[in-house]
Amino acid sequence: MNQDDHDFDNALKDLPTPPAVVTELLTSIDRADADVAVLAKKVATDQALTAKTLRLANSSLYSPAAPVNTIQQAITFLGFQTTRNLIIAAAMTTCFTARRCAGFDDKLFWRHGIAVAACARVLARHLRVNQDLAFTAGLLHDIGRLVLVTLHPQRYAEVIAWRSTHDGTVLDAERAVLGVDHVLAGAALARQWHFPDAIRQALAAHHTPDSPGAGALAALIHVADAVAHALDLAGEQNEVVPPLSLDAWNALGLDQGEWLQVFRETELQFEEIATILTA
Structure with a gap:
């Protein structure tokens, strides 16, 4: 591919x-x-x-x-x-309607996206930056996975199977099986659907927030993604926290007390938003 x-x-x-x-x-x-x-x-x-x-x-x-x-x-x-x-x-x-892809759960996918969106919004409020932009970017950060599942449901099942037998990330599995990953797929969708530049940039760099020109929103989404995985809000089996950029984490400048508050607020907001958006 x-x-x-x-x-x-x-x-x-x-x-x-x-x-x-x-x-x-x-x-x-x-x-x-x-x-x-x-x-x-x-x-x-x-x-x-x-x-x-x-x-x-x-x-x-x-x-x-x-x-x-x-x-x-x-x-x-x-x-x-x-x-x-x-x-x-x-x-x-x-x-995106449910696709026949063995091992891929649409509802879990959106629950994770909503968890990242909730955390991103909480972080944005603490940092006094645009909360709505952060929420939307968080929700859509992995939209490229849905692109790949929708275009190639059977082959994406191979991606899921590869990851279950190898010690690697989702990106590793996608690249090994498909030759392309959800970051590139998400960037392509963002171009075609005319997402705003800030969200397109965040989607493209949320796994590489230290890359040149990644931008502050990408760093925020990167950290929110790690927090959402660490809190296991989506309820995925065999939850794995992706590699975290300490530079991105430190750039947010929050102390331990503030982080505990972020965790609590994220957990409180998540279930209500998930109930509404996945109903």
Whole structure:
């Protein structure tokens, strides 16, 4: 399967496409003239998407003083950027349907993504950086695995089998069996679906946060990924914490007390978000 970027991008045409409103949100992410009323009407046409977004808006994650009953109210209460990211998160968890791939569990996949998203959001709040961007990047950090599973379900089963018999990471297994890994697959999807630059960069470098130009968000997601694995929030069998960059860990500048608080907050937020997004 050793393909160049052009071949990979062509292969992505076989993937499911996100709801039209999500494509519009992603492509207009930097526009200041977004029409809130038009967005609300478009989201309202997708009942499942609306329901998940409103359940998130009413969760303890945001703790509104009064119930949020419409997308318009969500935008008013949460702001356009936060609502946009909640809509993207809600849509992405339903965009890829279950695939026949032995050993791959879609629900566990999303539970891990949600765990990383929850931790990333908590870290972002402690560091006073954009919490919604961190949440979305955390949720989507391993989206390349779904790309590979969707395009090659039988061969990805071989990836899972390889890892169970070798002492290696998921990346090692993917490269050994497929000749490509989920980082490259995720980067290709991010290009095709017009993810914002910060998220594309985080997806591309979340396993290599010390590489030149990786960026602060990639380092944050890298650490959140390690924390989510260490806390075993997804409930995976034979959980393994991936290699951790001490430079990325130290760059966050949190002391022991702050880290304990991060762990507690992540665990508290995870189950509620997981219940909503994987329902």
